[in-house]
Amino acid sequence: xxxxxxxxxxxxxxxxxxxxxxxxxxxxxxxxxxxxxxxxxxxxxxxxxxxxxxxxxxxxxxxxxxxxxxxxxxxxxxxxxxxxxxxxxxxxxxxxxxxxxxxxxxxxxxxxxxxxxxxxxxxxxxxxxxxxxxxxxxxxxxxxxxxxxxxxxxxxxxxxxxxxxxxxxxxxxxxxxxxxxxxxxxxxxxxxxxxxxxxxxxxxxxxxxxxxxxxxxxxxxxxxxxxxxxxxxxxxxxxxxxxxxxxxxxxxxxxxxxxxxxxxxxxxxxxxxxxxxxxxxxxxxxxxxxxxxxxxxxxxxxxxxxxxxxxxxxxxxxxxxxxxxxxxxxxxxxxxxxxxxxxxxxxxxxxxxxxxxxxxxxxxxxxxxxxxxxxxxxxxxxxxxxxxxxxxxxxxxxxxxxxxxxxxxxxxxxx
Numbered sequence: 001x002x003x004x005x006x007x008x009x010x011x012x013x014x015x016x017x018x019x020x021x022x023x024x025x026x027x028x029x030x031x032x033x034x035x036x037x038x039x040x041x042x043x044x045x046x047x048x049x050x051x052x053x054x055x056x057x058x059x060x061x062x063x064x065x066x067x068x069x070x071x072x073x074x075x076x077x078x079x080x081x082x083x084x085x086x087x088x089x090x091x092x093x094x095x096x097x098x099x100x101x102x103x104x105x106x107x108x109x110x111x112x113x114x115x116x117x118x119x120x121x122x123x124x125x126x127x128x129x130x131x132x133x134x135x136x137x138x139x140x141x142x143x144x145x146x147x148x149x150x151x152x153x154x155x156x157x158x159x160x161x162x163x164x165x166x167x168x169x170x171x172x173x174x175x176x177x178x179x180x181x182x183x184x185x186x187x188x189x190x191x192x193x194x195x196x197x198x199x200x201x202x203x204x205x206x207x208x209x210x211x212x213x214x215x216x217x218x219x220x221x222x223x224x225x226x227x228x229x230x231x232x233x234x235x236x237x238x239x240x241x242x243x244x245x246x247x248x249x250x251x252x253x254x255x256x257x258x259x260x261x262x263x264x265x266x267x268x269x270x271x272x273x274x275x276x277x278x279x280x281x282x283x284x285x286x287x288x289x290x291x292x293x294x295x296x297x298x299x300x301x302x303x304x305x306x307x308x309x310x311x312x313x314x315x316x317x318x319x320x321x322x323x324x325x326x327x328x329x330x331x332x333x334x335x336x337x338x339x340x341x342x343x344x345x346x347x348x349x350x351x352x353x354x355x356x357x358x359x360x361x362x363x364x365x366x367x368x369x370x371x372x373x374x375x376x377x378x379x380x381x382x383x384x385x386x387x388x389x390x391x392x393x394x395x396x397x398x399x400x401x402x403x404x405x406x407x408x409x410x411x412x413x414x415x
Contacts, residue, residue, distance in 0.1 A: 008343070008409035014336040015402045018387035019053060019395075021329060025316055026390050028295050029309040045309055045390055052392035056399035063403020068411060071404075072128075072351045075121035079146065082118040085111035086153040100157050110393035112154045112162045117397060119166060120173075120358040122146050127177040128350040136179075143170065160252070161381025165365060172361040173354060176344070186234050189217065193241045198249065214238060277376045284318035284326075284375065291322030309390040311382055314374045329388075333367050343405055347412045356408060359401045362386075 027046045071078075085102060089111065101108035126142050147166055154163040171187060196210040217238045221231040249257065286292070318326045337360050344356035363386055370385035372378035384391050386398040 006410050006412065008339060008406060011336065011339050011402060011405050011409070014332050014339070015387065015399070017332055018329075018336075019056075019399075021317075021332075022313075022388040022395075023049060023053070024294070025313050025388055026309055028320060029313065029316055031295050048392070049390055049395070052395050055392065056395045059396045059400040060403035060406075063400040064406045065403075066407070068349060068352050068404075068407060068414065071121055071355075072125055072349075075118075075125040079118040079122045082111055082115045083149060083153070086115065086150060089157060090153070100159055107392065110391070112150070112157070112159060113393040113397045115150045115154070116166070116169070116362060117400060119147060119150065119169070120355050120362075123170065123173050123358060124351040124354040127173070127354055140174075140179075143174070159382065161369070161383040164381070165362075165369070165383060168365050168369075169358055169361045173358050176357040177354060186230065186237065189234065190237045190241045193217075193238045194245055197242060197245050210242065214242070277373070277380060280312050280315040280374045281376050283312075283315040287319040287322040287326075289323050291318075291320045291325055294320055296320060310384060311370070311380065311389065312374055313389050314371055314385055317388070318374075330367070330371070333363060333386075337363050340405055343408050343412070347408050347414075349414055352408050352411075352414075356405065359405060362401065363398075 023046065026049050027043070030043060030045065088102060089100065100112060101110050123143055123146075126139055126146070147170060151163045151166050154166070167187075174187075193210065193213060196213050200207045200210050217234060221235050224231050224234075314326070317329060321329075340356055340360035340363065344353045344360065347353050347356065366383055366386050369378055369381065369383045370389070373380055373383065384394045386394065
């Protein structure tokens with residue numbers, strides 16, 4: 001039977017293995033119970049994650065059993081529902097510096113995680129089909145428009161990391177749908193300009209790097225003057241960043257500014273904004289090649305490592321399983337990502353193919369940014385590592401994506 005022959009068992013095995021590893025890490029994080037937690041409270045996180053695994057399995061089955069054409073037909077509806085959910089958060093008053101969840105009885109759901117599903121489906125529907133160069137510009141504006149709305153809503157929470165992920169996921173999707181390297185450069189250049197401005201004004205107090213970059217932009221625009229619209233857009237985007245960024249920088253929370261500045265200058269504040277990353281690198285480095293052994297980590301046991309069950313769970317992995325264990329887990333992720341890309345090539349539906357590339361980008365960038373964050377190569381942005389970090393919404397979304405990939409593996413022949 002076709003479903004039996006084509007079912008991609010490797011995707012299911014790798015995701016199941018990662019879920020098991022995640023549960024083991026979350027159990028280890030609070031073992032033995034620290035002085036600040038009772039035993040019941042310490043293992044509450046493990047029990048809750050175990051409960052979320054059950055919901056995640058349901059999400060996987062929904063992603064697998066629902067015909068792909070239904071997802072394509074309902075893409076705009078799913079997007080609208082997620083936008084409404086993100087808007088509701090603006091009216092939710094939280095006691096902390098951020099408010100990202102909606103309470104559903106005893107559970108809390110993070111709409112920004114589900115927006116990743118909505119955006120992939122919306123991008124897939126907008127970019128499906130063949131279109132002329134004139135249509136390309138129109139579709140680009142539509143894609144950026146539907147991406148900008150959740151970007152601003154999530155930024156308002158504030159959740160800068162997730163907001164950035166939305167656009168980072170979009171780049172491979174655009175490239176897959178035929179956008180050229182110069183068009184990708186048009187998207188990336190404002191990001192480079194932003195980093196140069198912040199580094200120049202806040203750290204070195206010298207603006208010449210940004211000035212040199214702007215000169216390069218003008219040179220590239222002149223050389224590409226035969227493509228007038230692209231050249232004008234390139235100059236306008238980067239000059240616009242120079243004018244708008246100082247205003248935008250002032251709207252960020254102080255802790256967000258410190259995280260970005262600490263990324264650009266890691267040794268500037270080891271006891272303040274850099275404390276998390278500093279302790280994370282100590283934990284990973286102390287694991288050595290083979291690690292201290294499961295449940296034997298000292299950094300997490302002595303409460304030196306902040307957010308050890310969420311953003312910095314990879315640090316626990318590095319401390320207890322060492323370099324070998326960390327590399328093996330990353331290899332499992334690499335297999336999963338490669339299977340997602342292989343599925344994008346195999347399926348005949350352009351919608352399915354586009355979503356599969358987006359799923360591969362989701363797993364790659366979430367893993368890459370989280371690992372870079374815990375090792376001090378990226379700012380602390382609060383981005384979880386799929387399957388491993390504590391958090392129900394992230395786990396449910398990741399498993400739904402697994403279900404969608406498995407769905408495509410048995411329905412690859414559908415247009």
